[in-house]
Amino acid sequence: xxxxxxxxxxxxxxxxxxxxxxxxxxxxxxxxxxxxxxxxxxxxxxxxxxxxxxxxxxxxxxxxxxxxxxxxxxxxxxxxxxxxxxxxxxxxxxxxxxxxxxxxxxxxxxxxxx
Amino acid sequence: xxxxxxxxxxxxxxxxxxxxxxxxxxxxxxxxxxxxxxxxxxxxxxxxxxxxxxxxxxxxxxxxxxxxxxxxxxxxxxxxxxxxxxxxxxxxxxxxxxxxxxxxxxxxxxx
Numbered sequence: 001x002x003x004x005x006x007x008x009x010x011x012x013x014x015x016x017x018x019x020x021x022x023x024x025x026x027x028x029x030x031x032x033x034x035x036x037x038x039x040x041x042x043x044x045x046x047x048x049x050x051x052x053x054x055x056x057x058x059x060x061x062x063x064x065x066x067x068x069x070x071x072x073x074x075x076x077x078x079x080x081x082x083x084x085x086x087x088x089x090x091x092x093x094x095x096x097x098x099x100x101x102x103x104x105x106x107x108x109x110x111x112x113x114x
Numbered sequence: 115x116x117x118x119x120x121x122x123x124x125x126x127x128x129x130x131x132x133x134x135x136x137x138x139x140x141x142x143x144x145x146x147x148x149x150x151x152x153x154x155x156x157x158x159x160x161x162x163x164x165x166x167x168x169x170x171x172x173x174x175x176x177x178x179x180x181x182x183x184x185x186x187x188x189x190x191x192x193x194x195x196x197x198x199x200x201x202x203x204x205x206x207x208x209x210x211x212x213x214x215x216x217x218x219x220x221x222x223x224x225x
């Protein structure tokens with residue numbers, strides 16, 4: 001399985017600011033995804049990070065709020081823009097290796113917005 | 115109705131018990147079924163992965179898929195306090211289709 005790291009592991013931010021979360025994988029992967037896990041809830045897919053093209057967003061999530069970059073096959077960033085307390089969540093990246101169907105998750109970034 | 119239903123628990127069992135965790139789903143196109151374990155303040159860890167119907171065993175863990183009933187299960191034998199975590203089922207149509215998660219079941223195994 002791939003080894004996935006995320007930075008930062010946690011942060012406390014003020015409302016109205018933005019935070020960029022980084023996801024690094026130790027091997028080239030086909031697909032990278034970004035999920036949100038709100039307190040006590042399950043995982044909700046935000047978007048699929050496509051290498052070399054714009055991310056594909058799920059219903060309820062928009063690029064202006066959650067811009068995503070994926071410059072190569074091992075790295076992606078998610079920015080949470082103009083944050084409000086409702087954005088307080090764990091943000092997780094996951095990867096799907098070529099020819100596989102299992103997704104592996106990073107350790108998550110715990111975001112608190114005050 | 116949610117695509118994937120999972121009882122959130124909590125489920126509390128004594129050490130050594132057999133634990134049964136279950137999910138039901140409504141989308142007959144799902145073919146790939148996964149179980150993740152998530153410890154508090156950690157990312158989900160893939161435990162078991164099954165394609166289509168049948169059983170799969172890995173140590174103390176057994177995953178079962180019954181596509182005719184749209185029902186999947188995870189059994190944990192000889193449960194240990196270290197098994198205390200939230201267990202999430204997830205499933206997809208395959209290919210690059212997204213994973214749909216259950217709500218997660220919180221399990222506590224007490225000594």
